[in-house]
Amino acid sequence: MFLRIVADSFGRRPRHKLLTGAALALGMGVATAALSVSLDVGDRLAKEFRSLGANLIVTPQADSLPLEIGGVDYRPVNAGAYLPEADLPKLKTIFWRHNIVGFSPILEVPVEAWSPASKTSFSPSAFGNATLIGAWAKHTVAIPDGSTYVSGVEKTNPWWNVEGKWFDDGSRQCVMGINLSKRFGVKIGDDLNVSAEDHSHWITMRVVGLVSSGGPEDESVIAPLTVAQELADKPGQYRKLYVSALTKPEDAFARRDPKTMTPVEFDRWYCTPYISAIALQISEELKGTDVRVIRRVAEGEGQILTRVRLLLWFVTGAALLAAALAVGASSAASVIERRTEIGLMKALGAGSGTVGFLLAAEQLLLAFVGGGVGYALGIILARLLGEKIFGAAPEPSLIVFFVIIALAAIVTILGSAYPLHRASRIEPAPILRGE
Amino acid sequence: MADRRATNRAMFWRIIRRLLGANRGRLFVMMLALGAGAAVTAALLNLQVDAKRRLTGEFRSFGANVLVLPKGGGSTASADATLDESILNRIPVSSEENPVTASAHLFVLGDVSTSPAGEYQRVVIAGMHAVVADDMMAAKAGPPAPFAQRCIVGRQVADQMHFKLGDRMILRGMNSQESCQVIEIRATGSAEDSQVVPHLDVVQRLAGLPHRISLIQVTVAGNARRVDQYITELQQQLPEVDVRPIRQFTEGEAKIYNRISGLLTATVGIVLLLTGLCVMAAMTNVAMERRNDVGLMKAIGGSMRRVLRLFLAEAALLGLAGGIIGAAVGIFLSIGLGKAVFGVAAQPRLIVYPVAVALTVIVAILSAFPLRRLASIRPASVFRGEA
Numbered sequence: 001m002f003l004r005i006v007a008d009s010f011g012r013r014p015r016h017k018l019l020t021g022a023a024l025a026l027g028m029g030v031a032t033a034a035l036s037v038s039l040d041v042g043d044r045l046a047k048e049f050r051s052l053g054a055n056l057i058v059t060p061q062a063d064s065l066p067l068e069i070g071g072v073d074y075r076p077v078n079a080g081a082y083l084p085e086a087d088l089p090k091l092k093t094i095f096w097r098h099n100i101v102g103f104s105p106i107l108e109v110p111v112e113a114w115s116p117a118s119k120t121s122f123s124p125s126a127f128g129n130a131t132l133i134g135a136w137a138k139h140t141v142a143i144p145d146g147s148t149y150v151s152g153v154e155k156t157n158p159w160w161n162v163e164g165k166w167f168d169d170g171s172r173q174c175v176m177g178i179n180l181s182k183r184f185g186v187k188i189g190d191d192l193n194v195s196a197e198d199h200s201h202w203i204t205m206r207v208v209g210l211v212s213s214g215g216p217e218d219e220s221v222i223a224p225l226t227v228a229q230e231l232a233d234k235p236g237q238y239r240k241l242y243v244s245a246l247t248k249p250e251d252a253f254a255r256r257d258p259k260t261m262t263p264v265e266f267d268r269w270y271c272t273p274y275i276s277a278i279a280l281q282i283s284e285e286l287k288g289t290d291v292r293v294i295r296r297v298a299e300g301e302g303q304i305l306t307r308v309r310l311l312l313w314f315v316t317g318a319a320l321l322a323a324a325l326a327v328g329a330s331s332a333a334s335v336i337e338r339r340t341e342i343g344l345m346k347a348l349g350a351g352s353g354t355v356g357f358l359l360a361a362e363q364l365l366l367a368f369v370g371g372g373v374g375y376a377l378g379i380i381l382a383r384l385l386g387e388k389i390f391g392a393a394p395e396p397s398l399i400v401f402f403v404i405i406a407l408a409a410i411v412t413i414l415g416s417a418y419p420l421h422r423a424s425r426i427e428p429a430p431i432l433r434g435e
Numbered sequence: 436m437a438d439r440r441a442t443n444r445a446m447f448w449r450i451i452r453r454l455l456g457a458n459r460g461r462l463f464v465m466m467l468a469l470g471a472g473a474a475v476t477a478a479l480l481n482l483q484v485d486a487k488r489r490l491t492g493e494f495r496s497f498g499a500n501v502l503v504l505p506k507g508g509g510s511t512a513s514a515d516a517t518l519d520e521s522i523l524n525r526i527p528v529s530s531e532e533n534p535v536t537a538s539a540h541l542f543v544l545g546d547v548s549t550s551p552a553g554e555y556q557r558v559v560i561a562g563m564h565a566v567v568a569d570d571m572m573a574a575k576a577g578p579p580a581p582f583a584q585r586c587i588v589g590r591q592v593a594d595q596m597h598f599k600l601g602d603r604m605i606l607r608g609m610n611s612q613e614s615c616q617v618i619e620i621r622a623t624g625s626a627e628d629s630q631v632v633p634h635l636d637v638v639q640r641l642a643g644l645p646h647r648i649s650l651i652q653v654t655v656a657g658n659a660r661r662v663d664q665y666i667t668e669l670q671q672q673l674p675e676v677d678v679r680p681i682r683q684f685t686e687g688e689a690k691i692y693n694r695i696s697g698l699l700t701a702t703v704g705i706v707l708l709l710t711g712l713c714v715m716a717a718m719t720n721v722a723m724e725r726r727n728d729v730g731l732m733k734a735i736g737g738s739m740r741r742v743l744r745l746f747l748a749e750a751a752l753l754g755l756a757g758g759i760i761g762a763a764v765g766i767f768l769s770i771g772l773g774k775a776v777f778g779v780a781a782q783p784r785l786i787v788y789p790v791a792v793a794l795t796v797i798v799a800i801l802s803a804f805p806l807r808r809l810a811s812i813r814p815a816s817v818f819r820g821e822a
Contacts, residue, residue, distance in 0.1 A: 019719055023713055023716035023717045026709050026716055027709075030710060030713065033705060033706075033709075034702065037698075041698065045691070045694065045695070048690065051687045051691070052497075052684065052687035052691075053683055065592060065595060066629045067557060067558065067559055068559065068629070069544070069559055069649075070542070159682045159683045161682075213682055214682035214683075215683070292622065293624045294625060295622065295623045296497060296498050296624070296625060297497070297624075298624075300494070300496040304490070304493050304496070307489075307490070307776055308490070308695055310775065311482075315479060315482075315699075315702050318475045318706070318768070319706040319709075319710065321471065322471045322474075322475040322706075322713070325467055325471035326468045326471060326472065326713040326714050327713070329464045329467045329468035329717045330468070330716065330717035330720050332460070332464045332467075333720050334720065385698075385701050385702070388697070388701060389701060422460070
């Protein structure tokens with residue numbers, strides 16, 4: 001009988017049910033879309049922030065102080081310490097290895113450069129000192145677990161714009177700073193000779209691209225790491241390493257000193273992708289290194305990410321609120337309008353409890369259907385939004401589904417609660433008389 | 436004739452009053468739906484405008500994004516080329532209401548030590564003078580000491596030479612010897628880690644370069660277009676120097692700003708659209724309950740046009756009231772949201788509120804429109820309780 005009444009109510013007034021259902025579905029659609037986007041946005045934005053480049057720098061612990069002014073190092077040539085290139089694959093074995101999106105070792109060598117492309121090979125038109133930056137462009141690293149990984153300055157320094165192309169790692173090719181190339185009159189395809197300052201030997205390289213960065217790189221030559229190692233006579237070594245890692249914005253907990261944490265807290269800290277935790281894990285893998293956080297990048301990123309995420313949560317909250325109120329209003333309306341029916345049921349001997357239960361069941365059924373449709377609608381919207389903005393759709397999440405269904409149920413029940421309460425006090429006689 | 440019209444109008448308003456007052460529950464429900472819609476519309480529109488502006492301000496946390504360098508001195512500071520100090524004062528301090536901060540730097544190589552007779556270590560000494568630096572140094576002021584005699588020490592320098600806060604540091608340059616007190620040990624992960632940063636005057640004396648500086652770092656808030664424009668303007672004002680963006684940050688900021696502002700616009704747009712639809716669905720539901728009223732009016736001789744006009748007027752009134760209440764709530768909502776997210780209340784934009792109210796009225800009228808379908812209603816069947 002109970003089911004029959006419910007089914008009958010749906011069958012008899014399809015338009016009302018449809019409208020209440022539509023309000024529900026739309027409201028829950030908003031909620032789903034906003035929730036999905038908010039849940040997903042942190043990760044997506046964190047990836048966007050990697051366009052700022054590396055946020056960690058690794059240098060030898062025993063290094064002497066760099067005396068660098070405007071990209072030129074004034075240290076004596078053989079001062080300072082170096083790190084072994086062979087250790088680098090270990091970076092992809094740390095706990096947060098998947099969060100490391102790129103790394104590139106750097107070895108800078110002061111060189112004398114001249115261009116044989118000038119008028120005569122005996123009197124080169126341009127000759128001068130420059131810094132040769134040895135780096136990886138797109139180096140394939142063999143990782144201990146058997147897979148390979150491609151990384152290089154393209155990932156750690158994405159603002160280095162190259163006209164032409166990057167050099168092939170291990171080849172005799174180079175990319176020249178735009179200002180230096182102008183000064184030297186060198187074009188893409190020309191040859192460039194470089195020799196270490198002690199003139200022990202020189203290397204001819206083909207210029208395959210021109211780099212412009214707005215920084216000291218505009219005045220230097222970027223070449224494969226192997227070339228720099230040969231010139232500096234430091235085979236298999238590098239001097240600094242840039243690492244670009246996806247991190248979680250630092251909070252109060254992340255800023256605590258790990259040494260003062262209890263073991264449980266330390267585990268939690270270690271297993272959270274805070275930049276400080278990733279730095280510690282890297283220094284554990286690469287012995288004898290000093291891993292420093294590039295504060296300028298990391299802090300700016302954290303601050304903006306936190307703000308944007310908070311902002312979106314509030315927008316989501318506002319959307320949920322509006323949806324909830326509209327849905328609540330709609331379900332309240334559908335109860336208010338059924339006074340006559342309630343009066344009739346009571347006149348036929350139904351108790352207030354039974355009537356309330358019946359109406360609540362009807363509303364709940366509507367909530368589940370409306371919520372489900374709304375969820376589907378919201379997911380499509382979230383996909384569109386995600387693809388439009390980030391070029392990737394957020395994954396549909398089961399949590400969102402349950403949250404939405406629960407929300408739909410709560411909102412409809414709350415919306416109908418007051419009218420139901422009033423309805424339970426309805427005297428059947430005046431209602432049936434039409435008063 | 437005029438008399439009849441006046442009576443008609445009086446009757447019209449009387450019916451409207453009755454319609455509104457007849458069922459308080461329904462009135463409340465409608466106001467709730469409309470008010471919620473209007474509040475969210477007002478708050479989100481306001482926040483959206485404000486948030487974009489604030490976000491560009493947030494990008495200042497990345498620090499300097501423009502460099503002023505000696506002409507032809509390459510793309511960064513070189514040890515040889517210098518600028519005159521007076522250029523710092525010629526940099527405009529604001530760019531379209533966004534504050535601009537600038538700091539002058541002079542980089543020289545020098546030797547530092549913990550005591551005059553001690554062992555000296557060669558480091559880069561980066562003299563600095565800026566409004567920001569002054570504030571920072573003033574805030575960190577411990578025991579009173581002349582301002583110019585404090586310096587910030589990079590972490591690597593401090594580690595190698597065992598400097599602690601409050602220690603005395605001897606600086607030796609080509610020309611003279613100076614001393615300062617260590618007031619901060621700074622770890623930035625950049626070149627500053629291996630530098631000593633005293634006040635600019637100290638370094639100028641050390642290097643024997645009075646009133647000379649290596650470069651000026653400028654922090655300009657604003658979106659990419661704004662920063663580009665600022666660079667062009669500054670270059671025109673100061674033809675004797677090179678003005679260039681620090682591309683790592685200007686490019687990154689532009690990309691991220693576009694994403695965030697796109698995200699915000701899209702989310703707010705979709706939320707507003709769906710909120711409108713949602714309110715409309717709820718309202719239509721309520722409106723459809725009016726078939727009895729429509730039937731009665733038709734039975735006593737109301738033409739469909741007049742009946743519809745009555746209901747539309749009622750909806751518009753409701754929309755107006757709900758919209759005004761909602762917009763008022765929206766003001767507080769957006770102030771609260773602004774405070775929670777950016778720590779500063781969002782400035783109310785007056786244009787937002789009329790827009791929110793107008794939108795609410797439109798939604799209310801649109802949602803009453805399906806009553807047209809009741810034109811086909813036959814009064815008799817309504818009264819028999821059918822349909």
